[in-house]
Amino acid sequence: MKDLKISARQTGMICVMLIFANAFLTLPSLLHSEVGADGFFVVAGLMFFDLLVLGTFFLLKARFPDDKFYDILKDHLGKILAKIILALFMIFFLFKSLLAYSVVLLFLKQQVYQDQFELIAIISIFPVICHGVFCGIRTISRTIELFFYIVVAGLVVCIGISFTNGGGMPQLFQTQIQSFLSSSFKHAFSFGDYLLLFIIMDKIEIKKGQGRKILSFALVGITLMLLLLIRFYSIYQVTAFMHTNAIVDISSVPAQFTGIGRLDIIAMITVMMMTYFQLELFIYGFCSSFLDIFPKLNNIHAVVLYIITFFVLYYGLLSQYDFFIDSTENYFPYFMIVVNFLVPLTVAIIALTKKKGKEYEKIF
Amino acid sequence: MKRFFKNFKKTPMLLVFIIILVFFTPIAIFSPGENKDRAVVTAVGIDRVDDEIELSLLTFIPTANPTYNETNSVISAKGSCIADALYQAQIAMGKRVGLSHARTTVVGHFLLEEDIAPTLDYLSRIASLSENTIFITTNSCAKDFLKASQTLGEDLGLKLDQLIAYDVKNVYVTDTTLESFYKGYFSDVRASLVGYLELVDENDADVASMESGQSGSTSCSGSSGSGGGGESGSDDGGGSGSGEGESSGESSDSSSSDGGQSGGNSGGDAGGNSGGEEGGEAGGENGGESGSSGQTTSESKRKIVNDGKVVLIKDGKRVEMLDEKIVEGLNIMNQKAIGQLIAVEHIEDDIFKDAKLTYAVRKKTVRQSLKMQNGNPILSLDVTLGLELIEIQGEKDDLKLNSEFTVLSKKIKDKIEAECKRSFAGAIKELRKNKADVINVTGMMMSSGGKFKEFYEKLENKEDILNNVNFILNINCKSE
Known part of the structure; x- marks a missing residue:
């Protein structure tokens, strides 16, 4: 993988793209079946936590502007612990990509194709994303830059169309704090996307004051997500649990207006584009972590390992979608405590233990 | 040729593109129409x-x-x-x-x-x-x-x-x-x-x-x-x-x-x-x-x-057929319901003698507020109707949209108010009879929170919410 650097603007766009596809599709309905419209607060809370992780990234970047994440961990925690942490990151990215792929595949099967779709999906997705991974993070981020405004426009249009669907105020504050916390814990795996920034931190160039740019992009992504969620709960209210593809459901036009044609296609294109970029980024994260653990191997080994593991898991163990979704809710949250809580906490401590004479780079 | 293959090797995506073309073009061309x-x-x-x-x-x-x-x-x-x-x-x-x-x-x-x-x-x-x-x-x-x-x-x-x-x-x-x-x-x-x-x-x-x-x-x-x-x-x-x-x-x-x-x-x-x-x-x-x-x-x-x-x-079953009159009664509290007709009969004043006047609702504003009085919730509805006189039957049986006809006298206003109240009461009676809160009083109480939510949660028979709520309907008519 080529080691060309990416700008703060490109990093910001990656932050928007990383908002997990699941959050736009099945997550809102899953949350509704547990905590009703208060699912909005669950997402807001988990995204706030993600912002804290982003803050940790900024802290680390300010302290070690040019260092590799692995080297920082190795210097402070030792080689073995550093490799264990990266192995956990590998697993995290592998399962994130699995979940993204299976959710989106199910969505496309429901919306567009009903049979023989898997082969088409494999042929049209994997060569492209693997090629992106080979080309490196700069190529990925430049492609994202090219399509970024199309994706954002797609999201904005979908949210805009949702206002033609009417809807009232969702009934908020109806659940107990205990349900809120347990639901947040259950769905923690659908978040934690900014962890990728740690893996690519040495390839990000943040000049003085440019941290704000990344933060603004991240906030745009979060705002869009929360807006979509509030519209979804406003429109569907008690039936939100029945609507498993939030972004499409909010943009489906009422039957009285179907004369203007079906506009779901906008949501579908947006989701497909986001999926491409998300999968590329997750696979890149997987391969990058793998190469840090096994520096003697090259990116072909990493990609081949990823593809083999992916398909073995997808078709062998996780072909049962329900089982997979259940696993993400029952087992992965514990994994997320380590990856998305303990690791950033450790990193924050490392970043805050300043050596004499070494100053923080000003990125804000 | 050698150069061509070299370039080809440099751009593997071209190979992917060709594979996709080879695989899918024949399928697309020869597959029958959907x-x-x-x-x-x-x-x-x-x-x-x-x-x-x-x-x-x-x-x-x-x-x-x-x-x-x-x-x-x-x-x-x-x-x-x-x-x-x-x-x-x-x-x-x-x-x-x-x-x-x-x-x-x-x-x-x-x-x-x-x-x-x-x-x-x-x-x-x-x-x-x-x-x-x-x-x-x-x-x-x-x-x-x-x-x-x-x-x-x-x-x-x-x-x-x-x-x-x-x-x-x-x-x-x-x-x-x-x-x-x-x-x-x-x-x-x-x-x-x-x-x-x-x-x-x-x-x-x-x-x-x-x-x-x-x-x-x-x-x-x-x-x-x-x-x-x-x-x-x-x-x-x-x-x-x-x-x-x-x-x-x-x-x-x-x-x-x-x-x-x-x-x-x-x-x-x-x-x-x-x-x-x-x-x-x-x-x-x-x-x-x-x-x-x-x-x-x-x-x-x-x-x-x-x-x-x-x-x-x-509960997913048919319980009652609501005729047009009841639907009209329900629409009184629905701000979106514009264009309905309100007819008042036996109008006697300076202009009309035993006339039947038909008005069309051109504008409507509805203000809903929940109050608690003596431990019972009251839903107060202030409805302002913008009315247009569209037909006169009686002595002046020709349609004249002169300014004197568009003035709503107190008598007419009272009659319209009485007609709306009668219609609304009929609709509420029907809903109460069937214990069917399709006008979403429950939702209003839940989102109002506090004592209303408490009142609702204490109700033994929650389905019967409408029989536990009193309604006050205030009609204010204006000519359009």
Whole structure:
């Protein structure tokens, strides 16, 4: 993988793209079946936590502007612990990509194709994303830059169309704090996307004051997500649990207006584009972590390992979608405590233990 | 050439592109058109026939023809459940069925005697029937209704969904989609309003009117016992497609003779229950007519009548038919309901002598506020109506839009207020009787929180919320 650097603007766009596809599709309905419209607060809370992780990234970047994440961990925690942490990151990215792929595949099967779709999906997705991974993070981020405004426009249009669907105020504050916390814990795996920034931190160039740019992009992504969620709960209210593809459901036009044609296609294109970029980024994260653990191997080994593991898991163990979704809710949250809580906490401590004479780079 | 291969090697994506072209171009070129494999369903009808479900699909099969006429046909099939019936329908027509274009879903009269939601669940969750589909019911079989709907287009150039869309916008002023049904069904009140279109014989006799107090029949054909419905084309097919003329005639036979019996016996009473005096007369007449024509209507044509009625559904079952008057009463508190007419009679003042004035509501603002008085919640509704005088009957029977007529005297205002209050009270009485809070007082109380939420949660019978809330209606009229 080529080691060309990416700008703060490109990093910001990656932050928007990383908002997990699941959050736009099945997550809102899953949350509704547990905590009703208060699912909005669950997402807001988990995204706030993600912002804290982003803050940790900024802290680390300010302290070690040019260092590799692995080297920082190795210097402070030792080689073995550093490799264990990266192995956990590998697993995290592998399962994130699995979940993204299976959710989106199910969505496309429901919306567009009903049979023989898997082969088409494999042929049209994997060569492209693997090629992106080979080309490196700069190529990925430049492609994202090219399509970024199309994706954002797609999201904005979908949210805009949702206002033609009417809807009232969702009934908020109806659940107990205990349900809120347990639901947040259950769905923690659908978040934690900014962890990728740690893996690519040495390839990000943040000049003085440019941290704000990344933060603004991240906030745009979060705002869009929360807006979509509030519209979804406003429109569907008690039936939100029945609507498993939030972004499409909010943009489906009422039957009285179907004369203007079906506009779901906008949501579908947006989701497909986001999926491409998300999968590329997750696979890149997987391969990058793998190469840090096994520096003697090259990116072909990493990609081949990823593809083999992916398909073995997808078709062998996780072909049962329900089982997979259940696993993400029952087992992965514990994994997320380590990856998305303990690791950033450790990193924050490392970043805050300043050596004499070494100053923080000003990125804000 | 060597250079070409070198470049080729440098750009592996080109190879991927070529592979994709090689794989998919022949498939795309040689695969048959989707219309050969798929039938586009524009409306779905669901009936209960004995112990089976009958699914009727108003199907549009795209074919090239020199005119612009669409070729629609009703294909019906029976099965033990919806999935089975849909499967049989696919076999019958030799095409796969796509329901995502189905704009209308009609539920037959008899199916609404049981909880309909589990039956619909398969269609909406698995078979991709959009929740935005217009959801209506009728007084007869959904299959006959769909057949009659074909003539709407042929005779009047109307489409079923357009007809209902008008009602949704101007008559019910509330959604009557599958989604709105589910919203009511899954809410605490478990009630919703569903659009209703009547199917009548061309001689205006009601086919199986609900007002006629029909009882005993629990399915679309066969069980009524007198019409030989079991012999219909769809029956012998074991779930295959049914011949249009045949089945239409037969079920007409069965249901009209049924209506004749029950209407003749109890039409007056049942009419009185559901719609007051007028309904009573209509029930009696219809019953009588259909009774007398029971043996002769088998070949008669049927038509769809839209008279603005809605059906009140509770726990997924039909509990009451709300006529246009009650719908108007409910619309008083609906800000979106514009264009309704308010008629006041016996107006005597400086300008009019014993006149009947008809006003159209051109503007409306509704302010709702919940108050608590002596431990009881009160819903206060301040309605401001912008009225336009559109017709005068009486001494000045010509329509004059002069300024003096647009002034609303105190007498007229009082009469309008009394008329609105009477209408609103009638509507609330009906909802209270059925314990169906379709006006969402529960939602208002829950979102108001505090003592209202507490009051609601303490209620023993939460369904009976309307009987525990008092209403104050203030009408303020302005001329437009």
